Amino acid sequence: xxxxxxxxxxxxxxxxxxxxxxxxxxxxxxxxxxxxxxxxxxxxxxxxxxxxxxxxxxxxxxxxxxxxxxxxxxxxxxxxxxxxxxxxxxxxxxxxxxxxxxxxxxxxxxxxxxxxxxxxxxxxxxxxxxxxxxxxxxxxxxxxxxxxxxxxxxxxxxxxxxxxxxxxxxxxxxxxxxxxxxxxxxxxxxxxxxxxxxxxxxxxxxxxxxxxxxxxxxxxxxxxxxxxxxxxxxxxxxxxxxxxxxxxxxxxxxxxxxxxxxxxxxxxxxxxxxxxxxxxxxxxxxxxxxxxxxxxxxxxxxxxxxxxxxxxxxxxxxxxxxxxxxxxxxxxxxxxxxxxxxxxxxxxxxxxxxxxxxxxxxxxxxxxxxxxxxxxxxxxxxxxxxxxxxxxxxxxxxxxxxxxxxxxxxxxxxxxxxxxxxxxxxxxxxxxxxxxxxxxxxxxxxxxxxxxxxxxxxxxxxxxxxxxxxxxxxxxxxxxxxxxxxxxxxxxxxxxxxxxxxxxxxxxxxxxxxxxxxxxxxxxxxxxxxxxxxxxxxxxxxxxxxxxxxxxxxxxxxxxxxxxxxxxxxxxxxxxxxxxxxxxxxxxxxxxxxxxxxxxxxxxxxxxxxxxxxxxxxxxxxxxxxxxxxxxxxxxxxxxxxxx
Amino acid sequence: xxxxxxxxxxxxxxxxxxxxxxxxxxxxxxxxxxxxxxxxxxxxxxxxxxxxxxxxxxxxxxxxxxxxxxxxxxxxxxxxxxxxxxxxxxxxxxxxxxxx
Numbered sequence: 001x002x003x004x005x006x007x008x009x010x011x012x013x014x015x016x017x018x019x020x021x022x023x024x025x026x027x028x029x030x031x032x033x034x035x036x037x038x039x040x041x042x043x044x045x046x047x048x049x050x051x052x053x054x055x056x057x058x059x060x061x062x063x064x065x066x067x068x069x070x071x072x073x074x075x076x077x078x079x080x081x082x083x084x085x086x087x088x089x090x091x092x093x094x095x096x097x098x099x100x101x102x103x104x105x106x107x108x109x110x111x112x113x114x115x116x117x118x119x120x121x122x123x124x125x126x127x128x129x130x131x132x133x134x135x136x137x138x139x140x141x142x143x144x145x146x147x148x149x150x151x152x153x154x155x156x157x158x159x160x161x162x163x164x165x166x167x168x169x170x171x172x173x174x175x176x177x178x179x180x181x182x183x184x185x186x187x188x189x190x191x192x193x194x195x196x197x198x199x200x201x202x203x204x205x206x207x208x209x210x211x212x213x214x215x216x217x218x219x220x221x222x223x224x225x226x227x228x229x230x231x232x233x234x235x236x237x238x239x240x241x242x243x244x245x246x247x248x249x250x251x252x253x254x255x256x257x258x259x260x261x262x263x264x265x266x267x268x269x270x271x272x273x274x275x276x277x278x279x280x281x282x283x284x285x286x287x288x289x290x291x292x293x294x295x296x297x298x299x300x301x302x303x304x305x306x307x308x309x310x311x312x313x314x315x316x317x318x319x320x321x322x323x324x325x326x327x328x329x330x331x332x333x334x335x336x337x338x339x340x341x342x343x344x345x346x347x348x349x350x351x352x353x354x355x356x357x358x359x360x361x362x363x364x365x366x367x368x369x370x371x372x373x374x375x376x377x378x379x380x381x382x383x384x385x386x387x388x389x390x391x392x393x394x395x396x397x398x399x400x401x402x403x404x405x406x407x408x409x410x411x412x413x414x415x416x417x418x419x420x421x422x423x424x425x426x427x428x429x430x431x432x433x434x435x436x437x438x439x440x441x442x443x444x445x446x447x448x449x450x451x452x453x454x455x456x457x458x459x460x461x462x463x464x465x466x467x468x469x470x471x472x473x474x475x476x477x478x479x480x481x482x483x484x485x486x487x488x489x490x491x492x493x494x495x496x497x498x499x500x501x502x503x504x505x506x507x508x509x510x511x512x513x514x515x516x517x518x519x520x521x522x523x524x525x526x527x528x529x530x531x532x533x534x535x536x537x538x539x540x541x542x543x544x545x546x547x548x549x550x551x552x553x554x555x556x557x558x559x560x561x562x563x564x565x566x567x568x569x570x571x572x573x574x575x576x577x578x579x580x581x582x583x584x585x586x587x588x589x590x591x592x593x594x595x596x597x598x599x600x601x602x603x604x605x606x607x608x609x610x611x612x613x614x615x616x617x618x619x620x621x622x623x624x625x626x627x628x629x630x631x632x633x634x635x636x637x638x639x640x641x642x643x644x
Numbered sequence: 645x646x647x648x649x650x651x652x653x654x655x656x657x658x659x660x661x662x663x664x665x666x667x668x669x670x671x672x673x674x675x676x677x678x679x680x681x682x683x684x685x686x687x688x689x690x691x692x693x694x695x696x697x698x699x700x701x702x703x704x705x706x707x708x709x710x711x712x713x714x715x716x717x718x719x720x721x722x723x724x725x726x727x728x729x730x731x732x733x734x735x736x737x738x739x740x741x742x743x744x
Contacts, residue, residue: 349650400650423722426665428650428693454645459669460690461683467648 014103014138015047017073018130019064021055021080023110030114032123036079039127043636045138048072056086064090065097074099075137079107079130084504100142102557102624107133128637135636139629143557148603150236150553151292154543155180157228157486158297160188161529162521162536164210166295169540171219175547178289179214180242181224183252186211187274188299190529192322194329197380197387197528198414206529208269215267215277222277229286231489234603235516235546236292236553245284256280272326292553293516293543296492296500297536298483300522303357303378303476306368310353310474311440317451318440318472320356321385328391338398342471349400350392350471351453352385353438358477359406364435376497378477378526382409385475386422393425401427402467404438404455412528430457430465440472478526490514500524510539515555518542558624559605560612562598564590566619569597573611573620579604583611649695656692659739661732664692666724673716673726679709685716685726692729704737 018040022028033051040049048067052060055078067073076099078090083106091101109126117125152175156167159181167179185191187207195202214220223244230241247256255273264270266278302322305312312318319327319342327342340347358381360373367373382405389401403422408429410419423429432438438455449468457465480499487494493513495501500519503511510518520539521532546553560573560583569585577583582604585596598611598620611620612627621627653664667689674686684706691699700707707730716726 402648423665423668426650426653428648428665429668431669457694460646460694460696461687464645465648465694466645 014045014075014140015073016043016045016075016077016134016137017064017067018043018046018049018077018079018134019055019060020049020051020109020130021060021078022051022053023081023114024053027080027110027114027126030118030122031109031126035123036109036126036130040130040134043131043134045075045134055080056089061090061093064093068094068097068099074103075140076104077107077130077133077137078104079109079126079133081110082108082112085507102143103137103140105133105137105140131636131639132633135632136629139626139632140624143623145554145557146559146602147552147554148234148236149551150547150549151238151290152176152547152551153178153289153291154293154295154547155238155240155289155291156295156297156520158188158299158521158523159183159186159222159224160297160299160521160532161190161207161210162299162523162532162539163188163295163297164214165533165536166297166520166540166543167220167222168210168213168217169537170295170544171214171217173540173544173548175219175544177220178291179220179222180226180228181222182227183255183274184224184247184280185252185255185270185274185276186214186222186224187269189302189322191269191274192272192326194325195387195391197383198418201529204269204271208275211267211269211275211277215275223287224277225281228486228489230288231294231486235555237603238291238294238516239288240291240294241286241288243284243286244281246281271329292547293518294490295518295520295536295539295543296483296486296512296523297520297539298481298486298500298523300478300526301481303374303479305356305474305476306366306371310356310438310472311442311451312474315440315442315451315472317442317470318474320474320476321352321381321388322476324388324473325384328388328395332391332395336395338396340392340396340399340471345470347396347399347470349402349449349467349469350473351402351404351438351440351451351467351469352389352473352475353440353453354382354385354403354405354408354475356474356476357479359434361434372498374477374479374497376526377409379409379411380526380528381475381477383412383415383418383528385473386410386418386427388473389422389427390418390425393422393427401425402430402453402469403427404430404432404453406432406434429459430455430467431459432456433458443468478522480523483523490517492517497525510535510542516546516553555603556607558607558622559602560600560607560609560620561623562600563619563621564597566617567597568617568619569595570616571596571598572614572616573598576610576614578608578610579606582606646694646696646699649697652695652697653692656732656736659732659735661692661729661736663724664689664729666722667693667720667726668722670721672719672721676715676719678711678713678715681706681709685710685730688733689724689726689729692733700733701737701740707734707737 037049087106095101107129113126154170154177156163156179167177170177191207193203226242226244229243233239258273262270307313358378436456438453454466493501500523502509518539520536574583586599607622609622674683710730
């Protein structure tokens with residue numbers, strides 16, 4: 001009976017091959033893979049069922065490719081992990097075997113089955129999902145990716161280390177680049193630093209070197225004092241408008257003043273400011289670029305402590321780590337000395353407090369209007385703080401340092417040594433719990449130290465301890481720059497931590513969900529300079545991969561398709577469409593009559609299906625995800641017996 | 645409230661103690677110490693680090709409990725030689741008595 005039916009189906013119809021993965025035990029520990037295979041053999045349309053320890057491995061993929069090559073099958077179902085992980089792997093295997101990559105359906109029996117269920121139910125559900133996938137696979141037709149022209153041009157937003165690195169790497173690949181920087185200066189926050197932890201690289205060498213490479217490259221056009229004001233289009237064909245205008249009254253005043261005092265020319269490095277590549281604009285001017293990809297390198301800003309947080313803004317001896325870094329450099333330029341000096345004041349002892357504006361805990365740290373808590377670790381501050389402590393102890397041996405930490409996280413190559421060195425340099429450590437932070441108070445008239453720091457020190461078994469100091473330094477964390485205008489304009493995904501959110505944290509770490517838009521550096525997460533360059537180079541490679549095909553990009557064909565035989569021109573789909581311009585009404589000839597009918601703009605359509613849901617005639621469908629295909633899936637899921 | 649006095653650790657260098665800031669307070673010494681007594685010697689070394697001189701003088705008897713078996717010196721991950729610090733502290737305490 002079963003065989004008879006199968007023969008009827010397989011003779012002219014699609015021949016489906018089902019491949020079930022053990023995922024090393026990830027799946028087969030909870031799902032009886034053999035039973036799934038046995039049951040799958042009875043599903044109409046299935047001509048072969050195989051399994052492998054790892055379907056994604058070369059031998060696993062080979063199973064599929066052989067069956068395709070010798071004509072056993074022409075539709076493929078793989079039951080394995082989530083499609084986000086390996087769907088593209090198996091589509092590519094089909095292509096390599098000469099098949100159409102869109103004759104593929106994926107059944108997720110790991111995340112949706114073995115990781116969340118066990119026992120007989122798990123096996124039953126896995127079989128149902130396989131059956132549904134087979135049901136859909138039988139309705140799949142070969143599709144072709146569509147091509148759109150792509151401008152061999154990239155736009156980089158942000159002129160810090162990430163933006164500079166990405167711009168140079170793109171230019172090296174032969175791509176024209178426009179770099180847009182909001183401030184008058186290149187170099188970002190890194191230009192404000194001094195020597196970098198843990199390598200001792202001097203930013204007054206690194207930044208001019210990187211800027212020179214970018215400014216000397218004829219393929220890169222740099223615009224400072226410029227802000228993005230409009231954005232439209234799609235991958236390969238963006239139109240990005242920006243306005244270049246004189247800095248607003250008071251903006252960058254300190255930096256501009258330093259530039260004037262230094263007497264630096266355009267292109268020169270100004271310590272703690274950066275490189276000013278062109279004279280400040282005198283009038284406002286708007287420009288538009290047509291560009292194929294956009295790299296967002298909008299960077300971070302140091303956390304500004306709230307007024308009164310560890311005495312900040314109330315006690316003048318309380319400063320931040322960025323302030324201290326500049327003070328250290330200025331002291332060194334002034335010739336060192338036994339004691340560090342701040343505005344002529346000798347620092348005999350100082351306190352450094354970690355995790356200010358990082359690792360904040362709801363209920364312990366105060367959330368204020370418009371300033372959500374930063375619950376993440378800013379990663380770089382432990383290394384930077386201890387590195388600054390070492391610079392001070394080595395240059396000004398008379399200045400004592402007390403270090404107050406919650407945890408020391410000197411991660412990465414060469415960083416643990418910075419901690420080691422701080423210990424050798426006799427930096428004295430105190431540890432506090434988040435709920436018992438150090439208490440900073442001014443001692444007006446009491447003793448000769450202006451500030452005292454009290455703490456319940458867990459290293460001294462919870463005893464209350466007091467240190468008297470001349471200076472308190474807050475190791476402030478990193479916050480993403482406010483790019484809400486770009487987020488709005490470009491529909492960018494943002495994480496709960498307010499940093500830009502990548503497509504996949506492990507496998508696609510520099511891509512954003514907006515196709516053709518990439519993220520580089522600290523706009524994504526706290527990074528140090530080396531990590532920032534790694535991210536920027538990765539973004540540049542991804543961007544050039546988009547543009548390397550020779551004038552076009554290929555996009556998946558999962559877009560709306562209209563059946564003109566059914567369409568009555570109600571326009572419901574155009575109204576429901578969520579993307580401006582993806583669907584529009586156009587006049588066309590139909591049987592000699594002029595009528596208004598919708599038209600799909602393939603490059604803009606996201607394949608969301610909003611149009612399919614509202615069409616009263618069922619005349620519009622998303623290719624590869626049609627209503628009919630869904631119906632078949634549902635039928636298979638609810639059918640009494642799988643092997644009908 | 646204990647006032648931190650980092651000069652104390654420096655003063656102890658005259659008594660042969662120069663490894664106190666190497667200690668990162670992990671407690672391995674206290675775990676291995678056969679005395680199994682009140683976080684000894686970790687706690688006393690922390691008192692040296694922060695310069696809590698009075699606590700050390702008040703608890704001088706603890707210093708003579710040490711057997712000098714050397715287990716803490718062997719196991720200290722920071723090579724801070726806890727046993728040698730205890731020995732140096734005895735010299736310091738005796739010196740204090742002589743002076744008083």
